Structure formats: structure tokens, C-alpha cells
Amino acid sequence: MHAHSRGTAGNKQADISQAGQATKRAVARPVTGPTSALSILDLQAMAGNAAVVQMMNRAGQIQEQRHRHGTGCGHLPGGQPAVVQRSGGDGVVQRADAGSGQATPSAGPPDTSIRDVILNMVTELHLEDPRVLEMELFDPRAIVMSIGFDPEYAELSVPDALKKYTPELVGVCGETANQLRQITFARETQSSKVTLDGVIAQVQQAGDANMQIHGNTHAFFVEKRGGSCRILQSYQGKYSLSDSLEGRPEAGATSVSAADFARGLQEIGAHHLNNVAQNLPWQTHPAEDRLFGGPMLSERDISNGVVEINFAVTGDIADPAEQGQRLAAVQQLHAPAWQSAKKFDGTAGDLAMSYLA
Numbered sequence: 001m002h003a004h005s006r007g008t009a010g011n012k013q014a015d016i017s018q019a020g021q022a023t024k025r026a027v028a029r030p031v032t033g034p035t036s037a038l039s040i041l042d043l044q045a046m047a048g049n050a051a052v053v054q055m056m057n058r059a060g061q062i063q064e065q066r067h068r069h070g071t072g073c074g075h076l077p078g079g080q081p082a083v084v085q086r087s088g089g090d091g092v093v094q095r096a097d098a099g100s101g102q103a104t105p106s107a108g109p110p111d112t113s114i115r116d117v118i119l120n121m122v123t124e125l126h127l128e129d130p131r132v133l134e135m136e137l138f139d140p141r142a143i144v145m146s147i148g149f150d151p152e153y154a155e156l157s158v159p160d161a162l163k164k165y166t167p168e169l170v171g172v173c174g175e176t177a178n179q180l181r182q183i184t185f186a187r188e189t190q191s192s193k194v195t196l197d198g199v200i201a202q203v204q205q206a207g208d209a210n211m212q213i214h215g216n217t218h219a220f221f222v223e224k225r226g227g228s229c230r231i232l233q234s235y236q237g238k239y240s241l242s243d244s245l246e247g248r249p250e251a252g253a254t255s256v257s258a259a260d261f262a263r264g265l266q267e268i269g270a271h272h273l274n275n276v277a278q279n280l281p282w283q284t285h286p287a288e289d290r291l292f293g294g295p296m297l298s299e300r301d302i303s304n305g306v307v308e309i310n311f312a313v314t315g316d317i318a319d320p321a322e323q324g325q326r327l328a329a330v331q332q333l334h335a336p337a338w339q340s341a342k343k344f345d346g347t348a349g350d351l352a353m354s355y356l357a
Contacts (some may be wrong), residue, residue: 061084111229112320113223114184115245116211121327130242131169132196135162137179137330142339142356148352158341161348169242171234174219176241180232181212181221183326186316196269196307203229210317214310216300218292223263230259235293251292264291276302 024134122130123232135143143165147153153161181189191212199213203224211222220233231253234241243251255265276299284295301307318326344351 012110114180114323115232117320117323117327118245129166130245131166131240134240134242135166135169136334136338137269139334140338143342144348145352145355148348149357154349155347158344158348158351168236168242172236172239173234174214176234177212177214177219177221181312183323184210184318185314189314191310192307193313194311196309199311199317200262200265201314203258207315209313209315210311215297216299218296220292224258227258229256229258231291233292238293250293268296272297272302
């Protein structure tokens with residue numbers, strides 16, 4: 001792959017600066033809904049419709065990747081869409097209806113966590129940092145455009161820019177949770193709008209289950225094993241999934257008892273409902289910071305005096321070998337694009353500009 005043709009140094013800096021301003025405007029938007037929609041809009045602002053169409057044709061769905069604002073998510077091979085749930089069936093959790101959250105998990109899902117599957121792949125690929133794998137699960141174009149328009153990285157070679165950027169990686173929470181669901185749910189699943197009480201009921205229910213919980217501010221993934229819950233998450237603008245896997249303090253709780261988790265959700269819901277009822281200013285509850293490292297809910301999650309969020313749950317969990325195969329398939333999907341980017345004969349700024357051409 002050849003370097004993008006260069007103009008004068010002044011013109012080049014002006015081009016990078018102008019494109020960088022578009023990037024900053026795009027990534028400055030707060031999360032106000034499903035991050036997949038934001039991903040497409042942000043990439044259109046950064047790269048134009050042509051680049052977005054190319055990326056959608058290649059990977060099936062565009063997800064956002066941001067310098068210090070997050071990476072987007074790729075789908076499974078062949079552009080497979082987000083999976084949809086079937087109700088009932090052997091080993092498939094029935095829909096958790098709003099207000100009840102009741103579902104019947106199947107017996108005996110694997111004890112292995114997706115955390116172990118991810119870290120095993122990091123070892124197998126001889127990677128020094130799990131953030132490298134986390135980053136390479138997604139199409140490189142948006143992340144290259146983001147760092148390529150940042151003066152801190154623009155004049156570095158692509159390998160050097162990526163090496164410098166990797167420790168700064170953060171995630172987009174909804175895309176992280178979507179990907180964990182796709183990899184670990186054995187069968188097709190669909191999120192449903194449920195009350196927070198329904199989610200709490202599922203957490204309190206006996207048995208093992210994997211859950212995806214998605215509000216308007218934050219989304220996260222939970223592996224419930226008996227009386228314990230492992231929370232796996234990234235947080236937009238704050239931390240990466242790798243930070244969560246490593247148990248870093250800024251990444252919220254990693255492992256809590258199911259009782260503690262349910263109690264925290266109850267406290268969060270009651271706090272916000274009370275404030276709304278009394279027309280008090282919206283204020284993050286301490287349990288949100290403790291569990292998630294930031295707000296979980298927003299005012300848009302409250303309707304008619306109840307908290308409603310998107311929720312997917314299953315007790316039919318893919319075994320560790322299947323999870324590993326799915327994870328490898330996602331990584332291999334984007335490997336050619338990453339290899340091309342790393343071999344690019346030019347700077348990160350040059351490569352970013354070439355994506356705009």
C-alpha cells in the first residue's frame with residue numbers, strides 16, 4: 001500500500017487540521033441512544049458516506065472507534081446482524097417480560113468466563129497488551145482517522161502511532177456489550193424493553209445466566225454464576241473493556257455478589273425515581289460510580305414513573321471452545337485491514353487522509 005500523495009507541509013497540516021475539526025465535532029456528541037446509530041453518523045461526519053458504505057460492505061455494520069472516546073464494534077463474519085431472540089425452546093431463556101424479568105435459565109452453562117477466553121487469545125497471539133486485541137476486533141479505519149487527525153499522532157508512522165495510542169484506548173459501552181452477547185449467547189437472542197425491577201428479579205433468580213443491560217447512558221454485560229456476578233464493560237470516554245478485565249479501579253466493579261448487585265440496582269432506581277418525582281436535579285447515585293465508574297441511567301430511562309431499559313438474558317451459554325472460535329472469527333475478519341494499515345508507507349495522518357480520498 002502506497003502513501004497518500006502529499007502537498008506542501010502547510011497544505012498538509014491545514015488538511016489534517018480541517019479534517020481533525022470534523023472528527024472532534026463528531027466524537028464530541030454524548031451518547032443519547034443506541035451507539036450503532038451514533039457510529040454511522042460519526043463516521044459519516046469524519047469520512048463521508050463513501051467510506052461508510054465501503055466499511056459497511058466489508059464488515060456488515062459500522063461501529064464507532066474514537067481516540068480517547070472509544071472503539072466501535074464489528075459483527076460476526078459475513079456481516080451477520082445483531083442476533084434476535086426466540087422465545088422458549090430447549091435451553092433458551094424465555095422473554096423477560098416488563099415488570100417481571102422472569103426467565104428460566106438452562107442447567108449447567110460453562111463456568112469459564114469470556115474474560116478467560118479473551119485473555120487466552122491474547123496469550124495465543126503473543127500480544128503484550130489485551131488492548132491490542134480489543135482494538136483489532138474492529139475495523140481500523142475510524143480509529144486511524146481519529147488518531148491521524150490528532151497532532152499528537154499525525155506525524156508518526158502508523159505502527160508508532162498505534163503503539164502510542166493503545167494504552168489510551170477506551171470503549172463504547174454499547175458496542176462492547178453487543179459483542180460480548182454475540183460471542184457468548186449460544187442461540188439467537190433479542191433484547192426487550194423491561195423495567196429495572198424485571199432486571200433485578202432476574203439477578204435474584206437462582207441459576208446461571210448471561211445478561212446484556214442497555215440504558216440510554218450506559219450498557220454493560222453480566223455473567224451471573226450462582227450467587228456471584230461478573231460485570232464486563234467499557235465506558236465511553238472513561239475506560240476500555242481491558243481495564244474492566246484487569247479490574248482497574250476506574251472501571252467500576254468487576255465481581256460482586258448477586259445480592260449486592262441487585263441491591264445497588266434497587267438503590268439507583270429508587271434514587272432517580274424519587275428525584276424525578278420531586279423535580280430535583282438529576283444526580284448520579286454513588287452506586288452507579290461504584291458499579292460502573294459513571295452514570296448508568298438518564299432521564300430518558302424513566303417513563304410513567306418506572307425505569308425501563310433494554311435487557312437480554314440467556315442461560316443457554318456457548319461453551320468456551322465455541323466462544324473462542326467466535327472471538328477468533330471476529331479478529332480474523334478485520335486482520336487483513338489491520339495488516340494493510342500497519343504496512344502503510346507513510347504517517348498516520350497520511351493514512352487518515354487516504355481514507356477520505
